[in-house]
Amino acid sequence: MPAKIPFLDLSRFPKKLQTELKNKFSELLEKGIFSGSEEVEILEAELKKYLGAPFLSVCSNGTDALEIALRALNIGQGDDVIVPALSWVSTAEVVLLCGARPVFIDTNSEGLIDLSLLDQVYTSKTKAIIPVHLYGNLVDMPTLIDWAKIKQVKVIEDAAQAFGAFQGNCSAGLFGDIGCFSFYPTKNFGALGEAGALTCKDEELARKLKALINHGQIKRDHHILVGRNARIDTLQAGFLNTILPYFEPWQKQRKFLAHVYLEELKHLEWLKLPRDIEKSTHNAHLFTVQCRERDQLKSYLEEKGVGTSIHYPRIIPKMKPYLFDQNFTASEQLVSHVLSLPLNPFLSQQEVLHICKLIKNFKLK
């Protein structure tokens, strides 16, 4: 057992994969290819196949994907966009970057948009909603889509944390108008730097997304829109192609370790365990528990050499650039109760059992 169990240590990549990644870097360095190329085309084809996406474009990162999605749907000044009070800041940031107004909605006790509040937050200016599949757990999309259709509100899924979550055959990102993914290194499918992707089901919209990613060009020097540079790096595409074969075995290990946690901790009444993490609708991105003594538990585990993380310590409408004068009772409770325990494919069963033993002893103190 190592003296320390970090929350996530990406230097624990299997040696074989490390060698393959170094070889990929050498290959691209020798070819002198650093932008575009077949690596990008291969990645798009593979991801399309895996997700069952009619259209998919890879891009620079998940935040850019969200911003481009809003722009592609012509959302801007004078428009309201519903976003959850609890998320990574990007979800609200992109709305302001497009000139629209984020209208915050409270979450349920799992941190997902509380769908019973939709009618309350809807305004005559509501043009879009961005549901976030927080911790890798799918929002009840059929219910949300039914509501959005009636209200004629566009749905942009923030699937940044949800690559690998499916309801039936439908992947995260393919319920709404546009899906946005992040391949940030800490994600279940992460690059060795920044990367992301956009999915959609409409051919015309797909062309627009592709153009917006690449200076509004549909082909070289043929600019049809004001776009930007949100292209993926060839190196990141090459690394993601190299990592992709590891993704499914890694998912199995995540699910197995999540099961170990659930079995070991299920009798602790003071600890709320993540719901649905064993289902296909959850990709086991984060194993986020909840308890009243969160800060003490975090410090205790740290003293014992176990790294944890808080997703997130503040709700967005309480942050200076996003101040929104309203109560978000459920989200407020979450920011003081949630603690993410280590869950990644580089952990052993023994390490998870050790963490569980420490947690059980914490309450005995």
Ligand SMILES: Cc1ncc(COP(=O)(O)O)c(C=O)c1O
């Ligand atoms: C919920 C959520 N939205 C958006 C993003 C933004 O993705 P990126 O870091 O690739 O820009 C992230 C990633 O951290 C995220 O977790």
